[in-house]
Amino acid sequence: MFMPEKEGFKTSMEFREKSDQVKIIAISGGGQFNSLDMLPMALELGANTILEKPIDIKALIEKINELLSF
Numbered sequence: 001m002f003m004p005e006k007e008g009f010k011t012s013m014e015f016r017e018k019s020d021q022v023k024i025i026a027i028s029g030g031g032q033f034n035s036l037d038m039l040p041m042a043l044e045l046g047a048n049t050i051l052e053k054p055i056d057i058k059a060l061i062e063k064i065n066e067l068l069s070f
Helices: 008-018 035-044 057-068
Strands: 025-028 049-052
Touching (some): 008 025, 035 049
Parallel strands (some): 025 049
């Protein structure tokens, strides 16, 4: 969610404004804040699903498959 050029919240909102078909997985390790606080907010701002770092590759693949099956 915290990125150098533009934060993930703003990026997610911009994608969501352009299309509701875009699938968004919000991923955070927390940065300055606890990621548990940030990730639910990402869902409220348009993310389809969330993952906490460190990422479990099996969980990531499951999330991708879930999103592609819609």
